[in-house]
Amino acid sequence: xxxxDLFQFSTDNLRRRKGRxxxxxxxxxxxxxxxxxxxxxxxxxxxxxxxxxxxxxDLTKIEVMRWGAQSGTxxxxxxxxxxxxxxxxxxxxxxxxxxxxFYGNIAAGSGNRYLAEGAMIVGVxxxxxxxxxxxxxxxxxxxxxxxxxxxxxxxxGNQTPFSFRDAKKSWSSPNSMKxxxxxxxxxxxxxxxxxxxxxxxxxxxxxxxDVMHSKLTFRMEVGYDETRQEIKYKDYELVPVGMIKGSxxxxxxxxxxxxxxxxxxxxxxxxxxxxxxxxxxxxGMVSYAYGGQEGTVEGYDSVFVKIDDVDNMADAEKQIKEIxxxxxxxxxxxxxxxGQVAQTQLMLGGLAAISLFVAALNIMNTMTMAITERTxxxxxMKVLGCSLGNIRGMFLVESGAIGFVGGIAGCxxxxxxxxxxxxxxxxxxxxxIQSDFDIASAxxxxxxxxxxxxxKLSIIPLxxxxxxxxxxxxxxxxxxxxxxxxxxxxSSLEAIRHE
Amino acid sequence: xxxTEALRKVYVIGKEKVVxxxxxxxxxxxxxxxxxxxxSGSGKSTLLNMLAGLEKPTRGIVEIAxxxxxxxxxxxxxxxRRQNLGFIFQSYNLLxxxxxxxxxxxxxxxxxxxKRERLHRAKKVLSQMGVESRATHKPSEMSGGQQQRVGIARxxxxxxxxxxxxxxxxxxxxxxxxxxxxxxxARVKKHGTTFVMVTHEPKLxxxxxxxxxxxxxxxxxxxxxxxxEIEENRRILFSETSETGEF
Ligand SMILES: Nc1ncnc2c1ncn2[C@@H]1O[C@H](COP(=O)(O)OP(=O)(O)O)[C@@H](O)[C@H]1O
Ligand SMILES: [Mg+2]
Numbered sequence: 001x002x003x004x005d006l007f008q009f010s011t012d013n014l015r016r017r018k019g020r021x022x023x024x025x026x027x028x029x030x031x032x033x034x035x036x037x038x039x040x041x042x043x044x045x046x047x048x049x050x051x052x053x054x055x056x057x058d059l060t061k062i063e064v065m066r067w068g069a070q071s072g073t074x075x076x077x078x079x080x081x082x083x084x085x086x087x088x089x090x091x092x093x094x095x096x097x098x099x100x101x102f103y104g105n106i107a108a109g110s111g112n113r114y115l116a117e118g119a120m121i122v123g124v125x126x127x128x129x130x131x132x133x134x135x136x137x138x139x140x141x142x143x144x145x146x147x148x149x150x151x152x153x154x155x156x157g158n159q160t161p162f163s164f165r166d167a168k169k170s171w172s173s174p175n176s177m178k179x180x181x182x183x184x185x186x187x188x189x190x191x192x193x194x195x196x197x198x199x200x201x202x203x204x205x206x207x208x209x210d211v212m213h214s215k216l217t218f219r220m221e222v223g224y225d226e227t228r229q230e231i232k233y234k235d236y237e238l239v240p241v242g243m244i245k246g247s248x249x250x251x252x253x254x255x256x257x258x259x260x261x262x263x264x265x266x267x268x269x270x271x272x273x274x275x276x277x278x279x280x281x282x283x284g285m286v287s288y289a290y291g292g293q294e295g296t297v298e299g300y301d302s303v304f305v306k307i308d309d310v311d312n313m314a315d316a317e318k319q320i321k322e323i324x325x326x327x328x329x330x331x332x333x334x335x336x337x338x339g340q341v342a343q344t345q346l347m348l349g350g351l352a353a354i355s356l357f358v359a360a361l362n363i364m365n366t367m368t369m370a371i372t373e374r375t376x377x378x379x380x381m382k383v384l385g386c387s388l389g390n391i392r393g394m395f396l397v398e399s400g401a402i403g404f405v406g407g408i409a410g411c412x413x414x415x416x417x418x419x420x421x422x423x424x425x426x427x428x429x430x431x432x433i434q435s436d437f438d439i440a441s442a443x444x445x446x447x448x449x450x451x452x453x454x455x456k457l458s459i460i461p462l463x464x465x466x467x468x469x470x471x472x473x474x475x476x477x478x479x480x481x482x483x484x485x486x487x488x489x490x491s492s493l494e495a496i497r498h499e
Numbered sequence: 500x501x502x503t504e505a506l507r508k509v510y511v512i513g514k515e516k517v518v519x520x521x522x523x524x525x526x527x528x529x530x531x532x533x534x535x536x537x538x539s540g541s542g543k544s545t546l547l548n549m550l551a552g553l554e555k556p557t558r559g560i561v562e563i564a565x566x567x568x569x570x571x572x573x574x575x576x577x578x579x580r581r582q583n584l585g586f587i588f589q590s591y592n593l594l595x596x597x598x599x600x601x602x603x604x605x606x607x608x609x610x611x612x613x614k615r616e617r618l619h620r621a622k623k624v625l626s627q628m629g630v631e632s633r634a635t636h637k638p639s640e641m642s643g644g645q646q647q648r649v650g651i652a653r654x655x656x657x658x659x660x661x662x663x664x665x666x667x668x669x670x671x672x673x674x675x676x677x678x679x680x681x682x683x684x685a686r687v688k689k690h691g692t693t694f695v696m697v698t699h700e701p702k703l704x705x706x707x708x709x710x711x712x713x714x715x716x717x718x719x720x721x722x723x724x725x726x727x728e729i730e731e732n733r734r735i736l737f738s739e740t741s742e743t744g745e746f
């Protein structure tokens with residue numbers, strides 16, 4: 001039998017029993033709508049959660065930590081950072097290295113009037129920052145050079161200027177600091193440094209001085225002068241080449257003085273030499289090695305790895321974990337959140353699955369009835385030499401067609417339902433129905449809508465339509481298998497019986 | 500053309516055994532019109548079903564055109580039936596949703612012939628059976644005689660080697676019976692088809708080359724008639740008036 005004839009023959013048979021066919025299809029429509037709408041709610045929650053998390057920070061950044069690594073894991077050192085870069089989808093990797101070797105203040109202004117005490121100095125791979133997705137407020141990323149003599153190029157965060165204190169004023173004086181000012185929601189700082197294209201600071205009054213265009217001196221503490229009863233300093237000039245647009249979520253970069261790892265290590269060496277020589281000469285010197293691991297840093301406490309896309313996070317995270325490290329990332333947090341969402345989903349999905357299951361039973365019942373009614377007809381077809389495959393095919397096409405048509409109608413109705421859900425408040429107000437009922441929270445979305453105000457309640461991507469169409473057809477086909485097998489077993493003698 | 504050897508069929512109903520056929524040995528030549536007669540319950544239908552491969556014998560062999568159909572798988576048998584056999588039913592068994600021409604074309608559809616070809620062939624056979632005017636009618640819109648003519652057309656449309664018919668005129672009145680029988684015999688003769696027909700009416704059976712009489716599942720007579728005998732019997736049958744409804 002030709003496929004086209006098979007299709008036509010079967011669909012003609014469906015059309016012959018219109019009423020029953022339509023009822024069965026309605027069952028499928030309900031099941032498909034339930035599943036599509038449930039999944040669309042889930043997609044919407046996930047999308048809203050994603051939007052919310054995007055506000056929290058970079059979803060594609062992984063922090064690899066030395067602490068808690070499995071024993072036998074190689075050191076988290078430069079070689080390992082290089083190894084991370086080789087992992088597929090990794091676009092950048094760098095430690096954010098804060099040394100425990102030395103300590104110092106950063107001074108500016110005449111007579112070193114402005115001081116950033118215990119300044120946060122961070123060493124990074126100079127090529128990595130741009131790859132990590134950082135953007136500049138002004139200047140460039142070029143901190144790779146070693147500088148001339150004691151001049152060291154640095155990047156500063158856009159909140160770093162707030163770390164200076166006016167040393168001429170007492171700690172308690174309200175004017176001793178220029179403080180960040182926040183918006184009413186505490187989401188943004190309103191007085192961040194603002195530079196124009198020419199590098200001119202547009203809001204100079206918010207700061208003591210323009211950090212980008214001032215002479216900064218890093219005063220590294222290199223010991224204690226017993227005779228003069230004061231700390232000894234070794235001075236370096238820091239040259240800001242750019243200011244990074246940090247964010248509330250990236251406190252470290254937003255508030256640091258950032259230099260290349262090479263320069264950082266050079267400073268460590270300088271410090272060791274200076275302390276070593278002075279302690280050798282002066283005697284009784286206290287060594288300033290923080291963290292009790294003087295001079296022997298076998299790698300970094302943590303390394304940041306940037307991935308090209310959120311979708312590849314799980315892969316990359318898995319590979320890093322396989323090396324033996326613990327990691328932390330927003331996407332991991334996200335996965336935990338999504339996990340909770342998924343549980344709600346599973347429940348809703350279960351309900352939807354039940355309705356589709358009922359639809360499947362319905363199809364089975366309809367097909368069984370059809371076959372019982374057409375026993376004689378099937379017998380005749382067999383006497384005429386119809387192959388078992390064709391008989392099975394005829395009934396599978398019928399049940400598959402019920403699923404397919406139900407799928408199409410279900411998709412169309414789901415589209416409408418989704419539209420209604422997404423415009424529920426407009427629709428209610430259009431109908432002049434006063435309602436305090438927050439349908440979003442009924443679906444567990446209540447908390448989200450306050451953080452993501454324009455979040456949709458239901459999102460149906462194209463793949464979901466296609467998926468449900470294919471799925472409904474498959475459900476139809478599967479429901480048809482048992483009845484079709486029954487039809488195949490019908491004896492050709494049925495054509496002759498009851499004569 | 501058809502050959503059976505030690506054909507036996509036993510039905511088991513509960514603990515009881517019914518021997519429907521006991522040791523049937525037959526040989527039917529190509530182009531023969533073979534009529535099977537006997538009382539009700541004598542095993543005529545059982546024998547015909549067995550010959551047509553609709554039912555497996557308990558024991559014995561059925562060969563058609565040199566092929567042993569008793570050992571064929573169901574699909575092979577369906578294939579064989581589609582290519583070599585035709586079947587005419589007592590209750591016509593036309594599919595109610597199809598028109599006459601579609602019903603006739605059905606075996607060709609099953610064989611995978613293209614639509615144009617099969618409708619063309621179906622129409623031709625319908626007009627040979629004298630019911631071309633009913634081509635687009637559904638079975639419910641036709642008389643019994645017309646339906647059976649359509650049923651006969653359906654059996655002939657594939658040009659089978661053998662056609663089986665189980666009481667093909669059983670549901671028809673005397674007048675229609677004669678017309679339908681005449682039409683069938685004419686087709687059979689024209690195509691040289693081997694024709695096996697079950698009837699409980701000896702006068703109808705008398706139109707065949709061979710008359711096999713069954714009783715309690717056994718062949719009690721296997722009579723071959725000469726052409727002149729057949730001519731005579733047919734002449735008597737068709738000249739008789741049928742006002743009484745009896746032959
Ligand atoms: N499917 C069956 N199950 C049990 N017994 C059957 C079956 N078919 C036929 N028989 C029995 O076999 C015998 C022959 O039946 P059948 O061939 O139909 O006779 P006929 O066609 O000559 O009237 C009868 O006794 C009948 O009861
Ligand atoms: Mg019978």
